[in-house]
Amino acid sequence: xxxxxxxxxxxxxxxxxxxxxxxxxxxxxxxxxxxxxxxxxxxxxxxxxxxxxxxxxxxxxxxxxxxxxxxxxxxxxxxxxxxxxxxxxxxxxxxxxxxxxxxxxxxxxxxxxxxxxxxxxxxxxxxxxxxxxxxxxxxxxxxxxxxxxxxxxxxxxxxxxxxxxxxxxxx
Amino acid sequence: xxxxxxxxxxxxxxxxxxxxxxxxxxxxxxxxxxxxxxxxxxxxxxxxxxxxxxxxxxxxxxxxxxxxxxxxxxxxxxxxxxxxxxxxxxxxxxxxxxxxxxxxxxxxxxxxxxxxxxxxxxxxxxxxxx
Numbered sequence: 234x235x236x237x238x239x240x241x242x243x244x245x246x247x248x249x250x251x252x253x254x255x256x257x258x259x260x261x262x263x264x265x266x267x268x269x270x271x272x273x274x275x276x277x278x279x280x281x282x283x284x285x286x287x288x289x290x291x292x293x294x295x296x297x298x299x300x301x302x303x304x305x306x307x308x309x310x311x312x313x314x315x316x317x318x319x320x321x322x323x324x325x326x327x328x329x330x331x332x333x334x335x336x337x338x339x340x341x342x343x344x345x346x347x348x349x350x351x352x353x354x355x356x357x358x359x360x361x362x363x364x365x366x367x368x369x370x371x372x373x374x375x376x377x378x379x380x381x382x383x384x385x386x387x388x389x390x391x392x393x394x395x396x397x398x399x400x401x402x403x404x
Numbered sequence: 405x406x407x408x409x410x411x412x413x414x415x416x417x418x419x420x421x422x423x424x425x426x427x428x429x430x431x432x433x434x435x436x437x438x439x440x441x442x443x444x445x446x447x448x449x450x451x452x453x454x455x456x457x458x459x460x461x462x463x464x465x466x467x468x469x470x471x472x473x474x475x476x477x478x479x480x481x482x483x484x485x486x487x488x489x490x491x492x493x494x495x496x497x498x499x500x501x502x503x504x505x506x507x508x509x510x511x512x513x514x515x516x517x518x519x520x521x522x523x524x525x526x527x528x529x530x531x532x533x534x
Binding site: 304305307308329332333334336354356 | 422423446447449450452453456457465
C-alpha cells in the first residue's frame with residue numbers, strides 16, 4: 234500500500250525545520266468518497282501529511298536510527314478545507330527533541346492562507362525494540378530520496394545533507 | 405532559580421490543561437493524573453516536555469515515574485510490589501504520597517497513584533521552590 238501524504242520536500246534543515254508540499258488532485262480516489270460531488274481533502278490526512286513532514290525531520294535528526302512514531306496530536310485547528318487544485322504547504326518545526334521523543338509544531342497553508350495549525354508529539358520507541366528497523370532500510374532510503382530530502386536538505390552548518398552511515402550501510 | 409509554590413502550581417496546571425485537554429478547574433491538587441484527569445502513558449512524555457520547557461529543567465527518564473522498579477523481578481512478586489520495592493519507590497519518589505498504594509501495592513494500580521500535588525512537589529524539588 235502506498236501511504237505518501239506529501240509529494241516533495243522543498244526545504245529541509247536538519248534538526249530544525251522542514252517544508253513539504255502536497256498537491257490535492259481530483260485523480261485521488263479518496264476525494265470521490267469524501268464526499269460524492271463535493272471533494273474535500275480530509276483534515277485527518279492533512280495531519281498525516283504534517284506528521285510525515287515533521288516525523289521524517291525528527292527521524293533524520295537521529296540519523297534514522299531512532300524508531301520515531303506519531304504518539305499524539307496535542308493540538309489541531311483547521312480554518313477551511315482544501316479542495317482539488319490546491320497546493321498545501323506543510324511547514325514543520327522541531328520545538329524540542331530528546332531521547333524519549335520530539336515535539337513538532339506545524340502549519341498547513343494554501344498560498345498565503347493558513348489552512349491548519351497542529352502540535353504533534355512523536356515518541357522514540359524504547360530499548361525493547363532496539364536494533365530493529367521499523368522499515369526496511371533500503372525502502373526507507375528510497376522513500377526519503379524520492380521525497381527529495383537529499384535534494385534540498387541542509388545540515389546544521391548549511392552544507393548539503395548526507396545519507397547517514399547507518400542507513401547507507403544497511404541498504 | 406526560585407519560584408513560589410503558587411507559581412509552580414499555576415504552571416503545572418497550565419501544562420496539564422494543554423497536555424490533557426482538561427479544564428483548569430479540574431486540575432486541583434488532589435486530582436489523580438490517570439484516574440481523574442484521564443492521562444494515558446503517552447501523555448506522561450508530553451507532560452514531561454511541557455514541564456521541562458515551563459520550568460527550564462531537565463527531567464531524566466525514570467525520575468518522575470520509576471518504571472525500572474516496577475519492571476524489576478527483584479521488587480515485584482505475583483503482580484505486587486514487595487516491601488523492599490516499596491522502600492525503593494519511596495526513596496526514589498520522595499515527592500509522592502505512597503501511603504494509600506502501600507496498603508494494596510498492585511503494580512497495575514501504580515499508574516493511578518500520582519496526583520497533581522505530587523507532581524508540584526516534584527517540580528518544587530527541582531526548582532527549589534520556597
